[in-house]
Amino acid sequence: MRPIDDAVCPASSFSAAEREAVYHAIMTRRDVRSQFQPDSLPDDLVTRLLTAAHHAPSVGFMQPWNFILVRNAEVRARVRDAFVKANEEAALMFEGERRQAYRSLKLEGIVEAPLGICVTCDPTRSGSVVLGRTHNPRMDSYSTVCAVQNLWLAARAEGVGIGWVSIFREGDLKEILGIPDHIEVVAWLCAGFVDRLYEEPELAVKGWRQRVALEELVFHDGWGQQGR
Amino acid sequence: MRPIDDAVCPASSFSAAEREAVYHAIMTRRDVRSQFQPDSLPDDLVTRLLTAAHHAPSVGFMQPWNFILVRNAEVRARVRDAFVKANEEAALMFEGERRQAYRSLKLEGIVEAPLGICVTCDPTRSGSVVLGRTHNPRMDSYSTVCAVQNLWLAARAEGVGIGWVSIFREGDLKEILGIPDHIEVVAWLCAGFVDRLYEEPELAVKGWRQRVALEELVFHDGWGQQGR
Numbered sequence: 158m159r160p161i162d163d164a165v166c167p168a169s170s171f172s173a174a175e176r177e178a179v180y181h182a183i184m185t186r187r188d189v190r191s192q193f194q195p196d197s198l199p200d201d202l203v204t205r206l207l208t209a210a211h212h213a214p215s216v217g218f219m220q221p222w223n224f225i226l227v228r229n230a231e232v233r234a235r236v237r238d239a240f241v242k243a244n245e246e247a248a249l250m251f252e253g254e255r256r257q258a259y260r261s262l263k264l265e266g267i268v269e270a271p272l273g274i275c276v277t278c279d280p281t282r283s284g285s286v287v288l289g290r291t292h293n294p295r296m297d298s299y300s301t302v303c304a305v306q307n308l309w310l311a312a313r314a315e316g317v318g319i320g321w322v323s324i325f326r327e328g329d330l331k332e333i334l335g336i337p338d339h340i341e342v343v344a345w346l347c348a349g350f351v352d353r354l355y356e357e358p359e360l361a362v363k364g365w366r367q368r369v370a371l372e373e374l375v376f377h378d379g380w381g382q383q384g385r
Numbered sequence: 386m387r388p389i390d391d392a393v394c395p396a397s398s399f400s401a402a403e404r405e406a407v408y409h410a411i412m413t414r415r416d417v418r419s420q421f422q423p424d425s426l427p428d429d430l431v432t433r434l435l436t437a438a439h440h441a442p443s444v445g446f447m448q449p450w451n452f453i454l455v456r457n458a459e460v461r462a463r464v465r466d467a468f469v470k471a472n473e474e475a476a477l478m479f480e481g482e483r484r485q486a487y488r489s490l491k492l493e494g495i496v497e498a499p500l501g502i503c504v505t506c507d508p509t510r511s512g513s514v515v516l517g518r519t520h521n522p523r524m525d526s527y528s529t530v531c532a533v534q535n536l537w538l539a540a541r542a543e544g545v546g547i548g549w550v551s552i553f554r555e556g557d558l559k560e561i562l563g564i565p566d567h568i569e570v571v572a573w574l575c576a577g578f579v580d581r582l583y584e585e586p587e588l589a590v591k592g593w594r595q596r597v598a599l600e601e602l603v604f605h606d607g608w609g610q611q612g613r
Contacts, residue, residue, distance in 0.1 A: 161590055161591060164583050164584050164585065164590040165420070165581045165582065165583055165584075166582065166583075166584050167580060167581055168413065168415075168544075168579060168580060168581055168582035169544060170542065170543055170544025170545075171406060171409070171410070171541075171542040171543075171544075174402070174403075174406070175402075175403075175406035175409065175542065176406075176542040176543065177403075178402070178403035178404075178406035178407055179406055179407055179410045179538060179539060179541075179542040180433070180437065180539065180542070181399070181403065182399070182407045183437045183440055183535050183538070183539060184437075184440050185396060186440075186442070187396075188442050192393070204599075205408070207599060207603060208599060209408065209411045209412075211596075211599050211602065212411055212412050212414075213534070214414070214416050214534075214537070216551060217588065217593070217594065218588040218589060218593065218594040218595075218596075220596070220602070222602060223602050223603070223604060223608075224602060224603050224604070225604045225605070225606070225608060226603065226604070226605050226606070227605075227606050228605070228606065229606040232606050232607070243519075246519070246520075247516075247519040250514045250519055251514055259516065262516075264516075264517070283594060286478045288475075288487065288490075288492075288588070289492070289551045289552060290551070291471075291474070291475040291478055291552060292471050292474070292475065292551065292552055292553055292554055292555075293551050293553075293555070295523070295526065296551050298523065298527070299526070299530045299571070299572075302530040302531060302534070303530060303533070303534045303537075305531070306441070306442075306530070306531045306534040306535065307538075309442070309531075310407060310411070310535075310538065311407060311408065311411060313399075313407075314398065314399040314403065314404040314407040314408070315398055315399075315404065316397060316398025316399075317398075321442060323444060323517045323520065323521050323524050324519060324520055325520055325521075327520075327521070334607050334608055335607045335608040335609065336608045337608065340608075343527070344527075351396060352395060352396065352397060353393045353394060353395055353396055354393065354394065354396035355392050355393055355394075356392050356393075356394050357392065358446055360445065360516070361446060362389055362392040363389060365445070365446065365516065366445065366446040366447070366511060368439075368446075368448070369448050371432075371436060371439050374448070374451050374452060375435060375451070375452050375453075375454065376451060376452070376453045376454070377453070377455075377456070378453070378454070378455055378456065378457045378460050379453065379460070379562050379563045380451075380453060380562055380563040380564045381563065
C-alpha cells in the first residue's frame with residue numbers, strides 16, 4: 158500500500174474553455190418532458206452516465222444507490238399508468254384556474270423516452286451506523302440525489318435529455334419494479350436523445366412560476382442579513 | 386410574449402473536449418477536509434458558484450434554497466464547536482476498532498476554509514401545494530441537494546475545494562445562524578482554494594470503505610435482474 162500522502166496529487170483549476178463547458182452543462186440542463194427522440198441509447202453511453210452517477214459524493218462513502226434501467230415498453234406503460242393515477246390526485250389538490258393550468262402541463266415522457274432509470278437508495282448498504290449520517294438520517298437519500306444530478310449533467314454533455322418524474326405513489330413503483338420494502342425510490346428519470354431544449358425552464362416559459370433573483374436568496378453570516 | 390415554441394432552441398451535444406471537461410469535473414471532485422488554502426474567495430467567483438447552484442432543477446420550479454455565506458471567523462468557530470460536540474456523540478456510536486478508526490479521521494475544515502456556506506430549504510417557498518411535491522414531500526430538499534451538487538462541480542472547475550459537513554445537531558446550527566424553525570438545514574459546505582486533491586475518495590484511501598463495482602448496482606427492467 159502506498160503512503161497516504163502519495164494519494165494527494167496536484168489538482169489545478171480548469172482552463173477557461175473547460176470551465177466554460179462545465180458551466181454550459183449546468184446552465185443549459187433542462188427537465189425534459191416532450192423533446193425525446195425514439196432512438197435507443199447505446200450501451201456505452203448509458204455506462205458513461207451511470208459511471209458519472211456512481212462518482213457522486215456519498216455519506217461515509219456508502220454509495221447507497223441502485224439503478225434500474227427500464228427499456229421494456231410494457232413496464233414503462235405500467236409506470237406511466239401509475240403516473241396518470243397520481244397526477245389526477247395531484248390536479249385535485251390545486252384550486253380553480255391553477256388546476257386548469259396544472260392540467261394543461263405535460264409533466265412526463267415515460268413512454269416516449271426510450272429509457273427509464275429508477276434510482277433508489279438502500280439505507281442499509283453499509284450497516285446501521287454510517288459515518289456522517291449519525292445526526293441526519295436523510296444523508297443517504299441526499300447522496301443518491303447527488304448521483305442523479307451528476308447523471309443529469311453528464312447527459313446534457315452527451316446530447317441526452319433527462320426528465321425527473323416525481324408524481325407517483327411510491328408503493329405503485331415498488332410493486333411494478335419488485336423493489337423491496339426497505340429501499341427508497343428517489344427518482345424516476347426519463348432519458349433519450351434530444352436536439353432541441355427550452356432556453357429557460359419550461360415551467361417559467363409556460364408562466365407557472367418565474368426565477369427568483371439570486372440576491373434575494375443570499376445572506377451573510379446569519380439568516381436574513383443581506384448587506385455585507 | 387413570444388410564442389412558446391420559439392422558446393425551444395437547438396441544443397446539440399458537446400464537442401469531445403467539452404464533454405471531457407464535464408466528466409473531468411465529475412470524476413475528480415472530492416470531499417475536501419484538509420487541503421484548503423487560507424486565501425479568501427473573490428466575490429465574483431462566489432457569485433458564479435451560487436449562480437450555478439441557483440440553476441439546479443427544482444420541483445415545481447420552487448427554488449426552495451437559501452445560501453448563508455459565513456466568512457466571519459467567530460461564527461465559524463461556533464459552528465466548529467457544534468461539530469466537535471456532535472462528532473463525539475457520533476464516535477460513541479461505533480464499536481471497538483471502528484471507533485478508533487473513526488476518531489483518527491479528520492472530517493471537516495470549518496475553521497481552515499475561509500468560507501462556510503450553509504444551504505437551506507424553505508418548504509413554504511411557493512405555497513403548501515407544490516407541483517411535483519404532491520406525492521413525495523422530500524422533493525423540495527432533493528432540489529436543494531441538486532443545487533449543492535451543481536455548486537460542487539462548478540467549484541472543482543474553479544480550483545475551489547468543497548467539503549460537506551453533516552455531523553451537527555440541526556438545532557445548534559439554527560441557533561448559531563438564527564435560522565427560523567420551519568427552514569431545513571440541508572448542508573454546511575466548507576469552501577476554499579485547493580491545489581492538491583486526493584486521487585480517490587479520502588475514505589477509500591484511508592481504508593474506511595472501498596468503491597463498489599458499478600455492475601453490482603445496475604438492474605434491468607426490475608429489481609435484482611442483472612442479466613440483460
